[in-house]
Amino acid sequence: xxxxxxxxxxxxxxxxxxxxxxxxxxxxxxxxxxxxxxxxxxxxxxxxxxxxxxxxxxxxxxxxxxxxxxxxxxxxxxxxxxxxxxxxxxxxxxxxxxxxxxxxxxxxxxxxxxxxxxxxxxxxxxxxxxxxxxxxxxxxxxxxxxxxxxxxxxxxxxxxxxxxxxxxxxxxxxxxxxxxxxxxxxxxxxxxxxxxxxxxxxxxxxxxxxxxxxxxxxxxxxxxxxxxxxxxxxxxxxxxxxxxxxxxxxxxxxxxxxxxxxxxxxxxxxxxxxxxxxxxxxxxxxxxxxxxxxxxxxxxxxxxxxxxxxxxxxxxxxxxxxxxxxxxxxxxxxxxxxxx
Amino acid sequence: xxxxxxxxxxxxxxxxxxxxxxxxxxxxxxxxxxxxxxxxxxxxxxxxxxxxxxxxxxxxxxxxxxxxxxxxxxxxxxxxxxxxxxxxxxxxxxxxxxxxxxxxxxxxxxxxxxxxxxxxxxxxxxxxxxxxxxxxxxxxxxxxxxxxxxxxxxxxxxxxxxxxxxxxxxxxxxxxxxxxxxxxxxxxxxxxxxxxxxxxxxxxxxxxxxxxxxxxxxxxxxxxxxxxxxxxxxxxxxxxxxxxxxxxxxxxxxxxxxxxxxxxxxxxx
Ligand SMILES: Cc1cc2nc3c(=O)[nH]c(=O)nc-3n(C[C@H](O)[C@H](O)[C@H](O)COP(=O)(O)OP(=O)(O)OC[C@H]3O[C@@H](n4cnc5c(N)ncnc54)[C@H](O)[C@@H]3O)c2cc1C
Numbered sequence: 001x002x003x004x005x006x007x008x009x010x011x012x013x014x015x016x017x018x019x020x021x022x023x024x025x026x027x028x029x030x031x032x033x034x035x036x037x038x039x040x041x042x043x044x045x046x047x048x049x050x051x052x053x054x055x056x057x058x059x060x061x062x063x064x065x066x067x068x069x070x071x072x073x074x075x076x077x078x079x080x081x082x083x084x085x086x087x088x089x090x091x092x093x094x095x096x097x098x099x100x101x102x103x104x105x106x107x108x109x110x111x112x113x114x115x116x117x118x119x120x121x122x123x124x125x126x127x128x129x130x131x132x133x134x135x136x137x138x139x140x141x142x143x144x145x146x147x148x149x150x151x152x153x154x155x156x157x158x159x160x161x162x163x164x165x166x167x168x169x170x171x172x173x174x175x176x177x178x179x180x181x182x183x184x185x186x187x188x189x190x191x192x193x194x195x196x197x198x199x200x201x202x203x204x205x206x207x208x209x210x211x212x213x214x215x216x217x218x219x220x221x222x223x224x225x226x227x228x229x230x231x232x233x234x235x236x237x238x239x240x241x242x243x244x245x246x247x248x249x250x251x252x253x254x255x256x257x258x259x260x261x262x263x264x265x266x267x268x269x270x271x272x273x274x275x276x277x278x279x280x281x282x283x284x285x286x287x288x289x290x291x292x293x294x295x296x297x298x299x300x301x302x303x304x305x306x307x308x309x310x311x312x313x314x315x316x317x318x319x320x321x322x323x324x325x326x327x328x329x330x331x332x333x334x335x336x337x338x339x340x
Numbered sequence: 341x342x343x344x345x346x347x348x349x350x351x352x353x354x355x356x357x358x359x360x361x362x363x364x365x366x367x368x369x370x371x372x373x374x375x376x377x378x379x380x381x382x383x384x385x386x387x388x389x390x391x392x393x394x395x396x397x398x399x400x401x402x403x404x405x406x407x408x409x410x411x412x413x414x415x416x417x418x419x420x421x422x423x424x425x426x427x428x429x430x431x432x433x434x435x436x437x438x439x440x441x442x443x444x445x446x447x448x449x450x451x452x453x454x455x456x457x458x459x460x461x462x463x464x465x466x467x468x469x470x471x472x473x474x475x476x477x478x479x480x481x482x483x484x485x486x487x488x489x490x491x492x493x494x495x496x497x498x499x500x501x502x503x504x505x506x507x508x509x510x511x512x513x514x515x516x517x518x519x520x521x522x523x524x525x526x527x528x529x530x531x532x533x534x535x536x537x538x539x540x541x542x543x544x545x546x547x548x549x550x551x552x553x554x555x556x557x558x559x560x561x562x563x564x565x566x567x568x569x570x571x572x573x574x575x576x577x578x579x580x581x582x583x584x585x586x587x588x589x590x591x592x593x594x595x596x597x598x599x600x601x602x603x604x605x606x607x608x609x
Contacts, residue, residue, distance in 0.1 A: 018505065018506065019506075078509075079504075081473075081483060082482065085477075105505060106485065106486050106502070106503070106504045106505060107504070109469050109470075109485070110473055110483065110485040110486075112470075113436070113469075113470040113471075113472075113473035113474045113477070114473050114474070114476075114477045114483070116436075116437060116470070116474060116565075117437070117440070117474050117477035117478055118477060120565075121565055122435065122437060122564070122565030122566035123436065123437070123470060123566070124566055125436075125467070125468035125469065125470055126467070126468070140569075144467075144574060145465075145466065145467060145571075146351075146356055146358070146465055146467070147353060147356060147464065147467070148574060149356055149358045149573070149574060150358055150571050150572065150573055150574055151571070151572050151573075151574045152568050152570070152571050153568070153569050153570035153571070153572075154566050154567065154568050154569065155566070155567050155569050156565050156566050156567070157565075157567060158565060159565035159566075197482045197513050197514055198482050198484065198511050198512070198513040199511060199512050199513070200509050200510070200511050201499065201509075201510045201511060201512055202509065202510045203507055203508075203509045203510075204507050204508050204509070204510070205506060205507040206506060206507040206508065212505045212506045214505060215505070218600070242600055259524075260488065260503070260522070260523065260524035261503060263523070266353060266376075266464055267376065267377060267522075267523045268523070275599065275600060277596075277599075277600075284354075285353065285354055285356070286353055286354070292574065296599065297578070297580075298596065298599050300585075300596075304582075304584075309580065309582060310578075311578055311580075312578065312580040312582075313578050313580045313581070313599075314580055314581055314583075314595055314596070314599050315580055315581070315582040315583070316582075316583050316584075316585050316592045316595070316596060317582060317583070317584045317585060318584060318585025318586055318589075318592065319585065322585060322589070323585050323589075323592065323593065323596070326589060326593045327593050327596050327597065330593050330594075330597050331597060331600070334597065334601065
């Protein structure tokens with residue numbers, strides 16, 4: 001390995017701030033980062049850019065960061081790719097980490113590609129596995145490709161830092177340890193670093209059942225088998241009882257039953273819940289592409305040949321209009337306490 | 341207004357077959373198509389041109405093997421005015437970095453003074469979504485990703501809606517700019533007969549590295565900072581338990597209840 005690459009040391013993660021709060025996906029990255037930093041025998045640092053987030057940096061330290069770089073300014077209140085990319089480019093050129101991880105969220109998937117160009121290095125998208133090859137001191141990045149049909153292993157032999165976006169929920173955060181100590185470094189910002197050609201005019205929150213799909217632990221997805229928008233309440237009620245989020249197939253979206261933000265799959269969202277239940281979902285490859293990293297999959301479908309049964313841990317062959325009310329009744333008994 | 345649309349040829353999504361031994365894609369007898377997510381970019385370009393009363397010129401660019409000319413023609417049939425195919429052995433094996441370098445350099449050469457670049461959110465084969473923001477950065481342009489609506493387009497600026505976690509944001513930026521768009525932005529129309537005829541007759545120049553005067557060390561596999569070192573088939577299928585509701589409704593419902601109430605533990609990844 002050349003001397004130039006040897007100058008790069010340390011693992012960095014990018015904390016993600018949404019609506020003024022450090023999002024838990026940042027702690028997942030720290031869990032990945034810590035396992036890599038330990039193998040490499042280096043420090044783990046996290047960078048947070050935002051406005052008024054200074055009192056939250058303790059959380060990053062508690063979740064594994066040895067060092068936190070804090071860029072705090074009112075101009076950084078909302079995510080803006082230009083100031084963030086500019087500040088990060090300067091910081092990375094100065095401190096030279098060998099690995100940089102971001103989340104495969106809309107933020108990370110916009111910001112890191114920009115950094116790959118400003119820093120002239122490689123970037124691997126949407127990784128679900130990360131490890132270190134100690135013989136070459138290289139990051140081993142694993143990601144699903146071609147609609148989740150294959151797993152590809154990717155290295156960045158010569159570019160530094162080695163950069164990856166990491167699929168949310170691909171690792172559990174470490175338990176917070178409030179006793180951990182770490183160093184907080186305030187990043188000095190000049191006005192030219194805060195300039196942005198892109199201006200946010202407004203934010204419109206989306207009304208969905210439950211958390212945004214990418215954050216959901218439990219997802220109930222409905223497909224065309226639901227037959228009519230009137231029947232949506234069947235799945236909505238189940239979703240609410242489970243404290244989950246509602247998703248849908250492209251057909252259900254195209255029929256106008258739900259807004260696009262509910263769509264799961266190749267032309268929608270990739271999700272990683274612990275539990276996924278498909279109701280009247282056939283299991284087309286384009287839909288399955290979005291749920292390959294779900295931990296457990298269940299399905300209710302009247303067609304015993306439906307493709308979704310081939311990927312399901314639990315399949316119920318039958319009429320969803322019969323199954324769902326029974327399931328909802330039974331779960332209500334559960335929550336009412338005394339039963340079971 | 342000069343508009344550029346970037347499109348990619350990909351294997352048809354319902355035809356992907358994987359060699360179970362080697363984990364590589366079986367490419368023989370596989371139909372290719374215009375990346376379905378790029379269709380939304382093509383359609384949006386055509387709609388913006390309509391909004392501008394036809395005062396726009398839509399340039400479509402693709403990088404790929406010689407047969408990808410079909411993809412460029414498909415975009416022409418759908419309403420693009422002019423097409424180029426960037427094709428050269430030297431481009432082969434490119435990752436997102438060197439693909440973006442090549443596309444950005446080609447835009448500079450072939451469509452100088454371009455006002456707006458549109459591309460799909462990601463390609464269905466590589467599935468990275470990185471090329472849009474990377475092209476914008478090479479060209480020094482603002483990038484708006486995950487765009488679901490172009491709400492305003494004037495000579496010098498635009499306002500667009502981005503789909504992000506938990507909602508959408510309306511942002512504005514000056515032109516030139518690059519937008520990567522999602523499915524919610526429109527419903528692509530099918531090409532009509534006149535469009536197909538025009539596309540068939542159109543000349544689609546094949547552009548090489550030499551014509552673009554590009555440094556070979558930044559092209560193809562050689563210019564790619566990342567290396568795919570292994571590909572393996574993923575375990576998508578699971579040996580699940582299948583129950584029949586009619587045979588025993590109670591057993592089926594109890595199994596579902598157990599599914600939700602005794603959740604599996606997270607993998608120790
Ligand atoms: C380029 C491309 C991108 C795509 N992207 C996506 C994507 O992102 N997401 C996506 O979901 N799809 C996507 N699709 C579409 C995909 O191919 C399928 O058409 C779609 O997923 C099917 O949706 P569905 O399961 O709701 O409907 P169907 O395939 O029509 O299935 C309905 C199912 O409901 C069952 N059913 C009917 N009645 C009942 C009942 N009473 N009780 C129980 N079950 C019942 C049926 O047996 C059937 O299996 C894409 C397609 C293409 C070509």
